[in-house]
Amino acid sequence: xxxxxxxxxxxxxxxxxxxxxxxxxxxxxxxxxxxxxxxxxxxxxxxxxxxxxxxxxxxxxxxxxxxxxxxxxxxxxxxxxxxxxxxxxxxxxxxxxxxxxxxxxxxxxxxxxxxxxxxxxxxxxxxxxxxxxxxxxxxxxxxxxxxxxxxxxxxxxxxxxxxxxxxxxxxxxxxxxxxxxxxxxxxxxxxxxxxxxxxxxxxxxxxxxxxxxxxxxxxxxxxxxxxxxxxxxxxxxxxxxxxxxxxxxxxxxxxxxxxxxxxxxxxxxxxxxxxxxxxxxxxxxxxxxxxxxxxxxxxxxxxxxxxxxxxxxxxxxxxxxxxxxxxxxxxxxxxxxxxxxxxxxxxxxxxxxxxxxxxxxxxxxxxxxxxxxxxxxxxxxxxxxxxxxxxxxxxxxxxxxxxxxxxxxxxxxxxxxxxxxxxxxxxxxxxxxxxxxxxxxxxxxxxxxxxxxxxxxxxxxxxxxxxxxxxxxxxxxxxxxxxxxxxxxxxxxxxxxxxxxxxxxxxxxxxxxxxxxxxxxxxxxxxxxxxxxxxxxxxxxxxxxxxxxxxxxxxxxxxxxxxxxxxxxxxxxxxxxxxxxxxxxxxxxxxxxxxxxxxxxxxxxxxxxxxxxxxxxxxxxxxxxxxxxxxxxxxxxxxxxxxxxxxxxxxxxxxxxxxxxxxxxxxxxxxxxxxxxxxxxxxxxxxxxxxxxxxxxxxxxxxxxxxxxxx
Numbered sequence: 001x002x003x004x005x006x007x008x009x010x011x012x013x014x015x016x017x018x019x020x021x022x023x024x025x026x027x028x029x030x031x032x033x034x035x036x037x038x039x040x041x042x043x044x045x046x047x048x049x050x051x052x053x054x055x056x057x058x059x060x061x062x063x064x065x066x067x068x069x070x071x072x073x074x075x076x077x078x079x080x081x082x083x084x085x086x087x088x089x090x091x092x093x094x095x096x097x098x099x100x101x102x103x104x105x106x107x108x109x110x111x112x113x114x115x116x117x118x119x120x121x122x123x124x125x126x127x128x129x130x131x132x133x134x135x136x137x138x139x140x141x142x143x144x145x146x147x148x149x150x151x152x153x154x155x156x157x158x159x160x161x162x163x164x165x166x167x168x169x170x171x172x173x174x175x176x177x178x179x180x181x182x183x184x185x186x187x188x189x190x191x192x193x194x195x196x197x198x199x200x201x202x203x204x205x206x207x208x209x210x211x212x213x214x215x216x217x218x219x220x221x222x223x224x225x226x227x228x229x230x231x232x233x234x235x236x237x238x239x240x241x242x243x244x245x246x247x248x249x250x251x252x253x254x255x256x257x258x259x260x261x262x263x264x265x266x267x268x269x270x271x272x273x274x275x276x277x278x279x280x281x282x283x284x285x286x287x288x289x290x291x292x293x294x295x296x297x298x299x300x301x302x303x304x305x306x307x308x309x310x311x312x313x314x315x316x317x318x319x320x321x322x323x324x325x326x327x328x329x330x331x332x333x334x335x336x337x338x339x340x341x342x343x344x345x346x347x348x349x350x351x352x353x354x355x356x357x358x359x360x361x362x363x364x365x366x367x368x369x370x371x372x373x374x375x376x377x378x379x380x381x382x383x384x385x386x387x388x389x390x391x392x393x394x395x396x397x398x399x400x401x402x403x404x405x406x407x408x409x410x411x412x413x414x415x416x417x418x419x420x421x422x423x424x425x426x427x428x429x430x431x432x433x434x435x436x437x438x439x440x441x442x443x444x445x446x447x448x449x450x451x452x453x454x455x456x457x458x459x460x461x462x463x464x465x466x467x468x469x470x471x472x473x474x475x476x477x478x479x480x481x482x483x484x485x486x487x488x489x490x491x492x493x494x495x496x497x498x499x500x501x502x503x504x505x506x507x508x509x510x511x512x513x514x515x516x517x518x519x520x521x522x523x524x525x526x527x528x529x530x531x532x533x534x535x536x537x538x539x540x541x542x543x544x545x546x547x548x549x550x551x552x553x554x555x556x557x558x559x560x561x562x563x564x565x566x567x568x569x570x571x572x573x574x575x576x577x578x579x580x581x582x583x584x585x586x587x588x589x590x591x592x593x594x595x596x597x598x599x600x601x602x603x604x605x606x607x608x609x610x611x612x613x614x615x616x617x618x619x620x621x622x623x624x625x626x627x628x629x630x631x632x633x634x635x636x637x638x639x640x641x642x643x644x645x646x647x648x649x650x651x652x653x654x655x656x657x658x659x660x661x662x663x664x665x666x667x668x669x670x671x672x673x674x675x676x677x678x679x680x681x682x683x684x685x686x687x688x689x690x691x692x693x694x695x696x697x698x699x700x701x702x703x704x705x706x707x708x709x710x711x
Contacts, residue, residue, distance in 0.1 A: 022151075026065060030105055031156075033069055037076040046077050064103065066097040071109045077298040078116060086117035102353060104154040111157070114140035115164050137168040141177075148180055153187035163199040166205070167580070169328040178202050193224045200232060204375075205322050206674035209240035227255040231263060239315040243308040243313050246296075253289040264288070267297065267318065270355050271456040301521040303458045304511035304561050310458050317355045325351030328395045349398040350374075350387055356456040357383070364415045366391040370406040375419045378459050379559065379571035383448045384419055398453075399443035460511075460561050462569040468493055468562045470572060471617045475592035475632055476607060477582040477669075481552040484523075484579060485595075486512055487603055488562060489544045489617035492537025495564055505532045506543055508568075511561040514551050514577070522556055523549040544603045544617060553581035582634050583669040589635040591692060591700040597628040607632075610672050619704075623711040629677040629689060631702065636665035639695035643672065650685040650705065665694075681708045 040046055050073050057066045071092035078085040079155045093109035100106060118136035141164050147157035158181060165177045181199045189195045196219040203212035216233040220226065231252045237245035252260055269277055276295070283291040299310040327348045347355070350372065360374035361382075372387040389396030399405060406412045417423045422441055468490045476483035488510060498505045509528040516522055525547055537543060556577045563569030580590050597604075597614030598621065605613040607630075614628040621627055632643065645659040657680055663672070676688070689703045 020104055021160060022100070022105065027105070029065070030068060030072070034072050037072060041080065042077070043080055043082065044075055046073060046080075050074060050077075052570070062099055064096045064099040064106070067092045067099070068105050068109060071096065071106075071113070075109070075112060075116065083117070086113055089113045090117075102150050104147040104151040104157055106141045106688050107150070108157045108160060111140045111143035111147065111160055111164065115160075115167065116145060118167075137164060138171045139165045141168060141171075141173075141487075145177075145180070146254075148184070152180075152184050153189040155189045155192045158184055158189060159194050159198040162202050165202070169326060173205055174202065178206060178208075191221060191222055193222060196222065196224065197228075197232070200236070200503055203406060204232075204236050204239065204319060207319065207323060209236055209251055209319075212236045213240075225257065227257040227260050229250045231255070231257075231260045233442075235263075235267075235315050238308075238312040239319050241309075241316065243306065243312055243314045246308040246311055249311065250289050250293060253292050254285055256285065261288075266294070267314070268292070270318070270352075271314070273454070273688070284468050299456070299458065301513050301524040302515065302519070304460060304513050304524070304526065304559060305458060306526065313358065313458050314355070317358055321347050321351040321354050325354060325394075328393050329349070348387075348395050349390070350396050353385055353452055354396070357452060358458060361461065362419065364412060369412040369415065371402055371412060373394055373402075373412070373419075375416075376457075376459070377461065378457070380574050382420060383452060384416075385448060385452065386445065393426050398449050400442045402441065402445065439711050460563075460569065460571055462563065463567045464569075466562055466564060466568050466570040467491060468560075468570050468572070469618045470560055471596070471615055471619055472558065472575070472577060473593035473626070474577065474579045475582075475595060475613075475630070476605075477584075478550045481550045482579050482582045484514065484549050484551045484558075484577065485605060485615070486510075486547045486549070486558075486560060487544065487615035487617040488546070488560065489542040489601075490562060491539075492541045493539040495537065495543055496568070497533075497536050503532060504534070504536060506537070507564065508543060508545060509563050510545055510547060511563075512547060512549065512558065514549060514556050514558045517555050517557075523551050525549060542601075542602060544615075546605065546615060548605070551579050553579050555579075580634075582632065584634075588633050589633070589694055589698045589700055590632070591690075591702050592632040594688065594690060594702050594704040595630040596626075596688070596704060596706050597630065599623070599628060607671060611673060613673075620707045621678055623681070623708055624679045625711075627678055627706070629672075629674045629676050629688070633665070633670040633672065633692050633700065634668060634695055636667070636670050636692075639665050640665055641665050641670070641695065642693045644688045644691045644693070645674075645676070647676075648687055648689070649680070650687055656681060656686070678708060683708050683710055687707050 037046075050070065053066060053070050053073065057063065057070065060066060071089045074085040074089035074092060078089060090110065090113045093106050093113060096103070097106035097110065109455075114136045118140065120392065125192075141161065144157050144161040144164055146156055148161065151157075161177055161180070165172055165174050178199075179341045182201060184190065184195065185199075198214055198337040200212045200215035200219065203209075203215055205344035213236045215231060216229055216236055220229040220233065230248050234245045234252065238249065252263060255261065265277070265280055268280055272280065272295070280288070280291055296311040296314075298308055299305075300307050303310065325347045327346060353374065357376055361377040362375040364371070364373040366372065372389070374385045374387075376383040376385075386399050386402040386405070387396035388399045388402075413423065422444065468488055470489070471487045472484065473487075474482055474484045476485075490508065495506050495508070498507060507528065507530045509526070511524075511526045513524040514522045527547060529545060531543070556579055557574050558577055559574050561569060580592065581587055582592060595613055596616055596619060598616040599614055601614070601616055603615040603617070605615070607613050611630075613630045616627075629645075640662055642661065642662045646655040647657055648655045659674075659676070663670075685705065685707050687705050688705055689701070691699060691701045
């Protein structure tokens with residue numbers, strides 16, 4: 001059977017005049033017939049109906065309405081599993097198109113037939129047909145465009161065209177389809193709820209978020225389904241980083257609308273994993289909002305972001321991936337050495353990595369290079385990924401054995417050589433070392449892939465690095481846990497002063513997150529401070545800040561980020577911290593961290609009215625200076641305790657000097673402040689070791705490193 005193939009570009013030139021060659025009553029009759037078919041699931045009754053319609057058609061062969069009904073009836077039976085019925089449907093719609101070429105319904109039917117019969121994979125034959133525009137999805141698109149060409153307000157064809165374009169992987173022309181949709185806004189279709197939803201989704205998929213938001217708002221204004229419209233509007237606004245739209249998102253998260261629930265689940269599934277999806281499913285309507293709030297807010301805190309930033313970034317990434325990384329289904333995998341085969345089939349491997357980790361710091365892309373390579377700069381260590389595939393098909397998979405795809409002397413290596421010490425070592429060693437180095441590269445790539453596909457991040461990034469130093473100590477207690485102090489110092493010459501109105505000031509933002517060993521966020525802060533100074537901070541002096549968080553006892557990790565603006569900042573590598581249980585009656589003897597401070601650094605904590613604790617974020621002291629030492633001991637009771645202090649050079653057992661003293665204990669909390677003379681120490685790295693012995697012989701110990709520098 002030959003079906004008409006109409007070039008899309010021809011119909012984009014048609015004038016938008018309305019053609020009502022098909023009477024409204026006929027259209028209503030067809031829509032009622034189509035609606036009635038969707039409620040029938042018994043093919044026996046459908047076959048009986050078909051037999052009656054065929055008898056009528058034999059008596060009235062030129063009745064286009066009968067052929068249209070037979071076509072839609074065959075389509076319904078094909079949907080129910082009788083795939084051979086697609087040919088029957090196509091014949092009936094083609095006949096109707098010859099009888100009434102100016103009716104839109106025959107062309108709609110032909111488009112639905114081609115789309116329904118389209119193979120779910122693109123084998124060699126399908127790709128070859130696509131080269132000449134004869135693949136089924138292209139034929140479906142052309143037929144839908146023909147329907148719009150004869151009636152630019154024909155909503156079923158407009159919405160069908162959006163659906164076909166979303167499914168089409170080869171020869172898709174979404175911008176031209178969107179032009180048709182926009183043209184239809186001035187027709188009676190412009191207020192159709194189905195049209196508004198379809199157009200809004202296409203505007204969004206193509207990155208026109210502002211236009212999409214206007215269309216979805218129009219859908220709501222025309223009394224569209226409230227939860228559905230609000231959900232689509234929220235996703236659109238979030239994709240353009242309107243963080244306030246998270247309120248709309250959570251507003252409909254508890255909806256009973258099946259489409260909203262499915263959409264929420266599908267969006268989360270891209271990064272949640274099986275366990276996350278199980279929690280989503282078990283949460284039910286009442287717990288869904290709470291689950292999603294925890295899911296997204298945890299990620300915000302983990303990456304030191306504002307509430308809502310990770311959710312918004314997820315939708316930006318999702319729609320970017322839909323534009324550039326949609327997978328072309330294949331019967332076979334692209335290469336024989338993929339490291340990871342994704343569970344989802346909507347996006348290729350680049351899409352999955354992009355949705356999980358966002359825009360890479362650096363890219364190497366074909367056609368100039370043998371592979372696609374991405375680098376993600378991270379405070380905890382960079383991630384590097386390599387993708388192999390076909391640029392023509394826009395379909396790539398993750399590979400660990402990249403040297404089976406790329407020659408070591410390829411131009412590709414000259415671009416990635418600066419990405420890690422491994423590649424620099426490879427170039428320096430020469431081609432002869434390739435076998436051994438290939439194995440090392442493969443092992444590291446496999447580790448990066450495993451981490452990437454089981455995690456997701458929204459790492460803070462800055463164009464200009466802002467160096468900083470810190471001292472993090474657990475000392476003191478407050479309601480809810482122990483106190484952890486973060487003392488931070490930034491070189492003054494690295495900061496840009498604000499001299500507005502002749503007043504010198506510095507604006508610095510600090511972000512901190514403390515995590516449990518399982519990754520749970522225990523505490524976080526995000527503070528922006530402005531400090532006025534009498535003069536610009538000179539080279540060699542520092543801008544210092546201190547923050548304090550309450551953290552439950554136990555092993556934890558923490559991260560710190562400092563920034564002056566969106567382009568200047570720095571991220572500390574993740575570090576570990578043991579937080580003690582401080583100062584509760586009946587607890588065993590314990591000791592806080594040691595605080596090593598300097599009076600010359602304007603950074604102090606008033607532990608009590610009598611006890612001022614000084615910090616030194618740099619943990620460096622000049623030759624001949626002194627150190628302010630502070631620590632707390634818990635559980636001594638009312639007795640006398642003994643302190644032994646030793647300072648030794650790093651890597652040596654012999655102490656440079658020792659101190660010993662006895663004092664009365666202060667009960668549940670005993671605070672100790674000492675000034676330690678460092679004049680006997682030369683430049684170098686040292687360790688201060690403090691041992692406290694209770695009256696009954698119990699002992700606790702803490703150590704901390706510091707450096708002595710030239711005066």
